Amino acid sequence: xxxxxxxxxxxxxxxxxxxxxxxxxxxxxxxxxxxxxxxxxxxxxxxxxxxxxxxxxxxxxxxxxxxxxxxxxxxxxxxxxxxxxxxxxxxxxxxxxxxxxxxxxxxxxxxxxxxxxxxxxxxxxxxxxxxxxxxxxxxxxxxxxxxxxxxxxxxxxxxxxxx
Amino acid sequence: xxxxxxxxxxxxxxxxxxxxxxxxxxxxxxxxxxxxxxxxxxxxxxxxxxxxxxxxxxxxxxxxxxxxxxxxxxxxxxxxxxxxxxxxxxxxxxxxxxxxxxxxxxxxxxxxxxxxxxxxxxxxxxxxxxxxxxxxxxxxxxxxxxxxxxxxxxxxxxxxxxxxxxxxxxxxxxxxxxxxxxxxxxxxxxxxxxxxxxxxxxxxxxxxxxxxxxxxxxxxxxxxxxxxxxxxxxxxxxxxxxxxxxxxxxxxxxxxxxxxxxxxxxxxxxxxxxxxxxxxxxxxxxxxxxxxxxxxxxxxxxxxxxxxxxxxxxxxxxxxxxxxxxxxxxxxxxxxxxxxxxxxxxxxxxxxxxxxxxxxxxxxxxxxxxx
Numbered sequence: 115x116x117x118x119x120x121x122x123x124x125x126x127x128x129x130x131x132x133x134x135x136x137x138x139x140x141x142x143x144x145x146x147x148x149x150x151x152x153x154x155x156x157x158x159x160x161x162x163x164x165x166x167x168x169x170x171x172x173x174x175x176x177x178x179x180x181x182x183x184x185x186x187x188x189x190x191x192x193x194x195x196x197x198x199x200x201x202x203x204x205x206x207x208x209x210x211x212x213x214x215x216x217x218x219x220x221x222x223x224x225x226x227x228x229x230x231x232x233x234x235x236x237x238x239x240x241x242x243x244x245x246x247x248x249x250x251x252x253x254x255x256x257x258x259x260x261x262x263x264x265x266x267x268x269x270x271x272x273x274x275x276x277x
Numbered sequence: 278x279x280x281x282x283x284x285x286x287x288x289x290x291x292x293x294x295x296x297x298x299x300x301x302x303x304x305x306x307x308x309x310x311x312x313x314x315x316x317x318x319x320x321x322x323x324x325x326x327x328x329x330x331x332x333x334x335x336x337x338x339x340x341x342x343x344x345x346x347x348x349x350x351x352x353x354x355x356x357x358x359x360x361x362x363x364x365x366x367x368x369x370x371x372x373x374x375x376x377x378x379x380x381x382x383x384x385x386x387x388x389x390x391x392x393x394x395x396x397x398x399x400x401x402x403x404x405x406x407x408x409x410x411x412x413x414x415x416x417x418x419x420x421x422x423x424x425x426x427x428x429x430x431x432x433x434x435x436x437x438x439x440x441x442x443x444x445x446x447x448x449x450x451x452x453x454x455x456x457x458x459x460x461x462x463x464x465x466x467x468x469x470x471x472x473x474x475x476x477x478x479x480x481x482x483x484x485x486x487x488x489x490x491x492x493x494x495x496x497x498x499x500x501x502x503x504x505x506x507x508x509x510x511x512x513x514x515x516x517x518x519x520x521x522x523x524x525x526x527x528x529x530x531x532x533x534x535x536x537x538x539x540x541x542x543x544x545x546x547x548x549x550x551x552x553x554x555x556x557x558x559x560x561x562x563x564x565x566x567x568x569x570x571x572x573x574x575x576x577x578x579x580x581x582x583x584x585x586x587x588x589x590x591x592x593x594x595x596x597x598x599x600x601x602x603x604x605x606x607x608x609x610x611x612x613x614x615x616x617x618x619x620x621x622x623x624x625x626x627x628x629x630x631x632x633x634x635x636x637x638x639x640x641x642x643x644x645x646x647x648x
């Protein structure tokens with residue numbers, strides 16, 4: 115972690131890097147766009163509800179893309195929806211992150227072969243940070259995906275563009 | 278000289294927290310009042326019927342799961358009943374009992390989501406958390422049975438994928454004991470809440486004649502006062518052996534057929550489902566759930582239509598067989614799709630905020646609307 119490691123004895127001063135501080139703040143309050151697509155949205159709702167409690171990671175659903183940091187693509191992206199998703203993504207302020215949840219959003223899933231109206235992976239329209247496999251992924255898997263995203267944000271650099 | 282006015286067009290969706298998925302509504306407004314509502318669908322069209330043509334009969338079952346993803350068990354149920362009718366096979370008693378129990382548990386789980394998200398739409402956040410807490414218990418029961426939480430692929434043609442877990446009966450009884458008091462809790466929290474009643478009573482009144490003309494089924498029809506339930510009218514599987522009531526809307530808080538009635542029918546149905554489970558759980562006979570599963574499914578040439586009472590209404594499967602191992606055509610009569618059509622009729626003359634209340638009360642699942 116490293117934010118509170120180098121603390122002076124009186125406790126008021128913490129020495130850290132700006133990068134670490136920013137990244138720590140960012141990863142602790144990832145506000146997601148409250149946006150469900152298909153079956154995985156139900157598991158996403160279950161993750162935010164009582165039993166799995168997404169809030170403890172600072173993930174709060176926001177209803178407008180302008181207030182959101184992350185978007186969880188939870189379900190099948192159809193060709194009709196793909197342009198709308200791109201537009202939602204473009205409306206989000208930087209820095210923005212994407213979790214692709216479930217096989218459909220990853221690669222088309224069960225609709226890979228005959229789904230003439232299904233986009234074969236949301237990464238064909240927007241850049242994805244974390245892929246969560248499963249059909250649908252269990253809430254634990256989505257939480258794991260979020261932890262991976264937090265790990266990614268923790269090592270971001272303010273100056274260097276990440277590959 | 279009269280002032281020239283124009284109506285305003287407002288788009289709601291496809292990204293909107295209260296459309297229960299990806300539905301776009303084109304609202305035509307006269308000031309704050311709704312003149313017309315046009316639903317635009319197809320944002321989740323996943324080509325179910327095309328897939329059904331390309332798959333063998335058992336391979337279609339996982340795709341039926343993904344249509345109405347809140348009631349996967351029941352979608353399996355309807356499809357396997359249709360194929361069994363086509364094949365003319367009898368399934369063991371044990372399978373019938375387990376299917377009914379799973380179907381009714383699924384109905385409770387589905388209604389819990391409908392009620393929880395309805396509260397959420399209206400502005401009550403807490404009932405959502407309570408409903409999901411109870412729904413998790415049902416999902417745990419499904420999980421020990423077949424390993425999946427949401428999309429089960431549990432009912433197979435002629436049988437089931439797994440037999441029930443040895444603890445299943447005990448855990449289900451525990452669940453019933455725990456769940457029954459929470460219905461009362463839910464009523465105190467949401468159903469009889471003054472704010473909730475103000476938002477839903479006398480809103481979106483669906484007269485019975487209109488409902489029948491549009492072909493509305495399920496709790497939305499029963500909310501208008503007609504006790505039409507396929508489990509009673511046309512008992513499939515072994516539903517004729519159980520004693521249960523069909524709750525109808527009575528206009529307790531306003532007029533018969535308003536949003537509150539449609540909502541309250543769902544609450545009452547959960548109690549009736551518990552009654553069915555209670556009657557069935559002690560009578561599960563011994564047997565092998567795999568014994569009647571055919572080695573090769575190749576039905577004779579013919580057609581079949583099988584309808585079942587899904588948590589949202591009448592779910593029908595129309596299958597044409599050309600005598601091969603793949604269905605020639607599978608047409609689904611999806612209750613959500615038919616119920617959605619009545620939305621324009623319900624919203625006329627109401628305020629924009631009421632559209633949310635009305636849409637939530639007819640309880641659609643977009644996966645099933647678009648298929």
